[in-house]
Amino acid sequence: MKPHSTTISGHWFRVRTKLRSVGAPPADPVGEPPLRSELFSADQMEKHGKSLAVSHRLSTGTAPDLLLPRLADNEQVLTDTRDLLTAAVTENQRITPAGEWLLDNFYLIEEQIHTAKRHLPKGYSRELPRLAHGPSAGHPRAYDIALEIIAHGDGRVDPESLFRFVAAYQTVTTLKLGELWAIPIMLRLALIENLRRVAARSAAGRIERNLAGSWANQMIEITESDPKSLILVIADMARSNPPMTTPFVSEFTRRLQGQSAALAMPLTWIEQRLAESQLTIEQLVQSGNQQQAADQVSISNSIGSLRFLGAMDWREFVETLSVVEQILREDPCDAYRGMDFITRDRYRHVIEGTAKKSHLSETEVARKAIELASSGAGLASPTGSGGTRTDHVGFYLIDSGLRELERAVAARVSPSGALTNAAGRFQFPLYFGAIALITAILTTSLLAQADAGGVRDWILAPLGILVLLATSQLAVALVNWLATLLVTPHPLPRMDFSTGIPENSRTLVIIPTMLTSIENIEDLIEAQEVRFLANQDENLRFGLVTDFPDAPEETLPGDEVLLQLAETRITELNEKHRSSTGDRFFLFHRSRRWNPQERIWMGYERKRGKLADINFLLRSKSKSRFALVIGNTDVLFNVKYVITLDTDTQLPRDSARQFVGAMAHPLNRARYDE
Secondary structure (H helix, E strand, C coil), X not given: CCCCHHHHHHHHHHHHHHHHHCCCCCCCCCCCCCCCCCCCCHHHHHHHHHHHHHHCCECCCCCCCCHHHHHHHHHHHHHHHHHHHHHHHHCCCCCCHHHHHHHHCHHHHHHHHXXXXXXXXXXXXXXXXXXXXXXXXXCEHHHHHHHHHHHCCCCCCCHHHHHHHHHHXXXXXXXXXXXHHHHHHHHHHHHHHHHHHHHHHHHHHHHHHHHHHHHHHHHHHHHHHCHHHHHHHHHHHHHCCCCCCHHHHHHHHHHHCCCCHHHHHHHHHHXXXXXXXXXXXXXXXXXXXXXXXHHHHHHHHHHHHHHHHHHCCHHHXXXXXXXXXXXXXXXXXXXXXXECHHHHHHHHHHHHHHHHXXXXXXXXXXXXXXXXXXXXXXXXXXXXCCCECCCCHHHHCCCCCHHHHHHHCCCCCCHHHHHHHHXXXXXXXXXXXXXXXXXXXXXXXXXXXXXXXXXCHHHHHHHHHHHHHHHHHHHHHHHHHHHHHXXXXXXXXXXXXXXXXXXXXXXEEEEEEECCCHHHHHHHHHHHHHHHHHCCCCCEEEEEEEECCCECCCCCCCHHHHHHHHHHHHHHHHHHCCCCCCCCEEXXXXXXXEECCCCEEECCCHHHHHHHHHHHHHHHCCCCCXXXXXXXXXXXXXXXXXXXXXCCCCCCCCHHHHHHHHHHCCCCCCCCCC
16 A cells, blocks of 8 residues: 555545444445435425424433534534545545535535534433434434434435424424524534534445555555566455445546556456446446436535525524424414514413423413403403503413413422512512612611620610611612522513514603703714604604703803704704604704702703603693794604603613613503503
């Protein structure tokens, strides 16, 4: 064997060791065959989904995590194969088309392996339902589904076939939410598994071709230098029992055909060996070409599917196929389908967690939540916006009705959960009680030390008041710090206004401020335009609510100039960003009023007065409290929400829609005590 083959053989030795170490059938010394079954159309995949669901039987016991060790093993085999093929290319040796695909796209494979590790934390797969029987026994059911999709698509994941397969499967057996979310990562693992198998076959073929080339080179050299010794080389090869595989025979034949007549002898020996298995060289070469073409298709499909997995919107996939999602969309107040994804996902997680604590399935828990909401529709307490709370399914998932849902499904509550529930029912007594207890302990301790130190009794009383004030502040800080550690924060539920704020939620953004100088006005107008550009919406308006600074007189000489400049700039903004539904920008300016307590002319009650006056205008349509209003206010008289910002506060991109979406959610609507 030539010297350069030593490096390649070293790589192959590691690869072959790995291939034999995990799950390889004893009859196959290289490893498992690629995931390649009969190719199915979308209709056939749909039928196969139903039959697979019928055949699946779940295990009730626990099992070790098999996916992470296999992923690590696949990564090692793929890396070693990459090194082997790279060494072959460095030595100017031919590699198969499948090997070229592997080398050209190995950066993507590495990236997908790292993604799989991030999305498959330790112990995650043990939480999924596992199969009790079959080739995938002990593996998650979702992983076997992924293997079937890859096998019957020859590594290609087709969106239509995937949707129809999973939908058909669920007509027989409903998958859990966790399983639907696991399908993308399981497909990624199955594709990496398929790449490992094709790569191993490509590596094995490379080694066998190298072996064939070594024997062929020896025979060619001996024929040229000492023809009579050729029989000895043939005998050495026969004693080494070379593999009569497609790569070996193809490469050996290619090297010797067309050479001298003396080299017909080793080819004859090869033909005789193959005849024992009823094969010919031509059949083996043809089979090898077909296998190379099939491996190239498999590896190209698998790499293309890895790209597809990263581009597909899996949120839509899960929500479309989730039975729980379809049930929750029956929300009696019809708010669920209009919420944003994060809120819907939070609702589904509560369903998932409650089902784990109950003997009911996720779909049964979701159905019970809808039933409670339907029952609550007649008893619903009105909100200030004409909506309700108890007829919304979220009331029983993330609000006060959760306890009622847990009782309805007989959910088991852990000791820690019971403690949390009790704390939730007595929030204020617990909070103030903790502060009082810590304050009492610290105060008593400090006063006891003072008394023991000889402080006179008549000093202890005033000292106790001072100590009480100090320890109460410390107690408040400690309790607030503990609250941040013990209480899990949750974002407010929101409606999805990403495509635009609806007309019945029209909103005005106002900035209470003062007109102090020309530079100040220019800065205010620029900041207002920036806010608008980041939050463009037909039902969103922007206003400056202004006063002049406090003064010894009602008017000052420069007031008129500043007010005229502000009016001009607001008018220019409306011309620049014209809207078909009315003016976008407004100026609401108030005159100074005499304050007898402070004996000065000023804006009435400053910021609080501005907010009260703007609300008076919106509710009464009267501009009497403002000296000047710029902009046609007709569009403002159906404004529902007002967002108030400080002068230096930014309004990031689309954040106004998120604020309004939160306020418009049924559980966040204001309730007024008559």
